[in-house]
Amino acid sequence: MLHIFYGDMPEAIFNTAVFFRNSYDDEWIVDAFSRQMIADVDSSTVLGTGVIDSPVLGKIAPERLSGGVKTLMLVKFMPEMVFNASTCGNNCAKWLLKIAENEDRTINLRNIMDFGKGKFDIHIINDDKIVHSMEELLPIAIKYV
Amino acid sequence: MRGIYDVVVNSRRLQYKFTVRRNITIVRGQSATGKTTLVDMIRDCNENGIDSGVTIRCERDCVVLSGRNWQRDIAELENCIVFIDEGHNFVLSQDFAKAIRNSSNYYVIVTRERLENIPYSVDEIYGIRISGKYAELKSAYHEFYQLYENVPYDGSTSIREIITEDSNSGHQFFSEVAQSIGVKCNAAAGKSNVASVVMHSAGPLLIVADGAAFGPEMERITELMKIREDIFLYLPESFEWLILQSGLIAKEHLADILAKPYDYVDSEKYFSWEQFFTVVLQDSTKGTAYQYTKSRLNPVYLHENNKMKILAAMSSLSALLGR
Missing domain, CATH: 3.40.50 (Rossmann fold)
Incomplete structure (x- = not known):
């Protein structure tokens, strides 16, 4: 399940781009799940551990992936840590739910991410409540961010 | 600059x-x-x-x-x-x-x-x-x-409540107008409370706030608007800007100031355009019958003719206000 803490969380990694640059493994990039995220969010194709083909930027290194995809990979591959997922746009929301579909993940949000019109299971740590829709999530999130 | x-x-x-x-x-x-x-x-x-x-x-x-x-x-x-x-x-x-x-x-x-x-x-x-x-x-x-199109409320839906961001002159003006058409008008006691007040309102409701400084609230309000269809926005630069737009106040270069505020608003003096328009209005009316203070509305602005001039500057609200 996805667990969210809204608002200031000192133990969360705030600058995920810098953390990614100094922490990622080559295997993360060529992982099948990462390839799907990179294709969907960045419209880019993974050519190898160190090269991604971007339609806008050309052949790029993993460090030049979008801030959103870098944070998604950190959430996926470093489950013991908490990251500031406000570096992700709304187009990353479905991937956060997928990453946490069968495993627990905790993220820190400092804005209101739109998880879409569908149903979901999200545990909001601040109020210790599980919500299933934006209608349920929003009144809680607005209290904290 | x-x-x-x-x-x-x-x-x-x-x-x-x-x-x-x-x-x-x-x-x-x-x-x-x-x-x-x-x-x-x-x-x-x-x-x-x-x-x-x-x-x-x-x-x-x-x-x-x-x-x-x-x-x-x-x-x-x-x-x-x-x-x-x-x-x-x-x-x-x-x-x-x-x-x-x-x-x-x-x-x-x-x-x-x-x-x-x-x-x-x-x-x-x-x-x-x-x-x-x-x-x-x-x-x-x-x-x-x-990202957020500031498309004003078009008056096509009847409103039960107007929410203003604070209890200053703007609220006092809108309270008077709302009362005359049988609509509630509540002050949110600060723009950061607007979303919370909206959540507790049955609607349909109209948020009237100073667009020049309301940016921090827009994500919360637009997310609420995605799940509720009875929230409408009216976000002029500020209430003082509305008065200046109304034609009530005479001031040299006012038309140019309103058309191109960016040429007049000095970032070293004003954190937001709202502050600038307040100073322009205060300076322009000092010592006159229209003397303006932000905390308490000069009753002259509620005289029927003056009120109608200010309302006319809010053309998009004309349907709501029965004009």
Whole structure:
């Protein structure tokens, strides 16, 4: 399940781009799940551990992936840590739910991410409540961010 | 600093073209739209000049602010357009808000956070989109677009409640108007409370707030609007701006001030355009029957003719107000 803490969380990694640059493994990039995220969010194709083909930027290194995809990979591959997922746009929301579909993940949000019109299971740590829709999530999130 | 500034940032592969209109511009939106790439290109040009392969065309220097020495660095900048990428938590601090108040620089800040300490306009929150590619150069052209369209309430739905952001003169005016048409008018006791008041309102409701400083609340309000269809917005620059628009007040160059406020609003004096219009109105009416104070509405503005002139400046509300 996805667990969210809204608002200031000192133990969360705030600058995920810098953390990614100094922490990622080559295997993360060529992982099948990462390839799907990179294709969907960045419209880019993974050519190898160190090269991604971007339609806008050309052949790029993993460090030049979008801030959103870098944070998604950190959430996926470093489950013991908490990251500031406000570096992700709304187009990353479905991937956060997928990453946490069968495993627990905790993220820190400092804005209101739109998880879409569908149903979901999200545990909001601040109020210790599980919500299933934006209608349920929003009144809680607005209290904290 | 005053004025609006066109900025064009080019590399062989990418071009960004946008206009900076006020002291604070916020850039956010979906991932992978090129926000960080823009800031990186400007940084490359700052550090390496022509060797970077990046050119920047702008009347003012465009610079990037980052890192732990931001306070030292910001103190050295004057009349620049300062870009800050996301991931720098100093933008959340009171120290940062204090540093950019009374600053001669304009700031373009990439962030999805509210920045509630900073009074930015609903009109100056942008996303970035690719609007095309040059076929020969294979170059992608990026432009800014307003993330929250400030489309005013059109009066087509009847309203049961008006919510204003505070209890100052604007609220007193709208309370009077609301009472005359049998509509409730509640003050939210500060713009950061508006979303909470909206959640507890049965609706249909109209939020009337100062658009010049309501930017930090827009994400919360627009998310609420996605799940409720009975929330409407009316976000003029400010109540004082409405009075100035109404024609009640005579002042030299007023038409030009209202048409091109960016040529008059000095970022060193005013943190937001709302503050500027308040000072213009106060100065213009000092010692006259229309003397304006923000905390308590001069009853002269509620005289029928004057009230109707102010209401006429809010053409989009005419249906609601029965005119």
